[in-house]
Amino acid sequence: MAAPGENLKIDGSRLWDSLMEMAQIGPGIAGGNNRQTLTDDDAKGRALFQTWCEAAGMTMGVDEMGTMFARREGTDPDALPVYVGSHLDTQPTGGKYDGVLGVLGGLEIIRTLNDLGIRTKHPIVVTNWTNEEGTRFAPAMLASGVFAGMHTQDWAYDREDAEGLKFGDELARIGWKGDEPVGARKMHAFFELHIEQGPILEAEDTAIGVVTHGQGLWWLEVTLTGKDSHTGSTPMNMRVNAGLGMARITELVHTIAMENQPAAVGAIGQANVYPNSRNVIPGKAVFTIDFRSPDQSKLDGMKARLEAEAPKIAADLGLGIEIEPVGHFDPVTFDPGCVGAVRAAAERLGYSHMDLISGAGHDACWINRVAPTAMVMCPCVDGLSHNEAEEISPEWAAAGANVLFHAVVETAEIVG
Ligand code: HGY
Ligand code: MN
Ligand code: MN
Secondary structure (H helix, E strand, O other): OOOOOOOOOOOHHHHHHHHHHHOOOOEOOOOOEOOOOOOHHHHHHHHHHHHHHHHOOOEEEEEOOOOEEEEEOOOOOOOOOEEEEEOOOOOOOEOOOOOHHHHHHHHHHHHHHHHHOOOEOOOEEEEEOOOOOOOOOOOOOHHHHHHOOOOOHHHHHHOEOOOOOEHHHHHHHOOOOOOEOOOOOOOOEEEEEEEOOOOHHHHOOOOEEEEEEEOEEEEEEEEEEOOOEEOOOOOHHHOOOHHHHHHHHHHHHHHHHHOOOOOOEEEEEEEEEEOOOOOEEOOEEEEEEEEEEOOHHHHHHHHHHHHHHHHHHHHHOOOEEEEEEEEEEOOEEOOHHHHHHHHHHHHHHOOOEEEEEEOOOOHHHHHOOOOOEEEEEEOOHHHOOOOOOOOOOHHHHHHHHHHHHHHHHHHHOEOO
16 A cells, blocks of 8 residues: 555656756856845845745745745644745855755645645745855854844844845845744744765765754854065065965864864865955955864864964964854754654655765754754765756756655645
């Protein structure tokens, strides 16, 4: 006897077409996307998503952080909804699938339920979280963090981009500052489909990642203060070179991560020297360190080691140093019940699958603090992401969306 909805499948070509249409908005320069949060392109992507949701008979709610909630009614209006989603904002040199697959995979579930005339007891809400990437406004997962009570809304509104523009002002400017209080919505469960952004699933020739845990993260912003001076006429022993300090701390970050293997990573992704002139020794350097590990003690130990050793490097060079944590979340253990629904869906559908720890951060990492949460992952080519060459196959997208579909619909309870 087939389980209810056992043979339900989404329409993979419709999903792929929607992914390709969304990718036209905020194009990059090398085939990917540059649809950064709260830009005009983000607004265009939001508008397209809203049009699609309304065409699928959903009603849209928007909260005061701009997060979008498209609701399909259930047969029991009092039942807490099952939420499903991810993010539509991208890195400046982002791919077409990071985040977008999870939002449009959620939409595809609704489109398929409509096609089949299936009702569920619990409403289903497809979600686009604002500013998951944290590249324009740090930290990452900002809106889901406010929703989970990890940041105040005022603090989030005050976050500034490189031009000094404030998050709250930009949200109002693009016309997506909603009226719902953030975090007021209660969830029966939350599911997120996401590309792996790493090499494991492809290397293991496995279609589905059943995400049991997510690694934790520290973002430490370091400011080194030296002295601008002439690169030609300043004797080497008179230089107070912030650029040299940044280089030595970059090496320290790598050393710390390598000494904490396995399951630890560290790098500096954002770095600026000032005045950034070819013949001026940098009097200032500002850069952000990204440490991650699924092991709490390793994660905190890497931070502590950096905080102890970087000041010594600065002192040796006569530099001032400030180290400010600008992003953090502890390692995550997802809800065993929701993880079980994902695993059962993969088994029922006959997809190869394996348990996985998420290397990247996701909105699900914060939402897991306020609702039972799990993630589904699909492979990506060469494990590449945060790169315009990010690529997946339509088959991988469809498999991930089918597993998401079954996990969501099983949790939302089909009633015919
Ligand atoms: O940084 C992250 O892990 C996520 O991709 N924003
Ligand atoms: Mn993402
Ligand atoms: Mn990303």
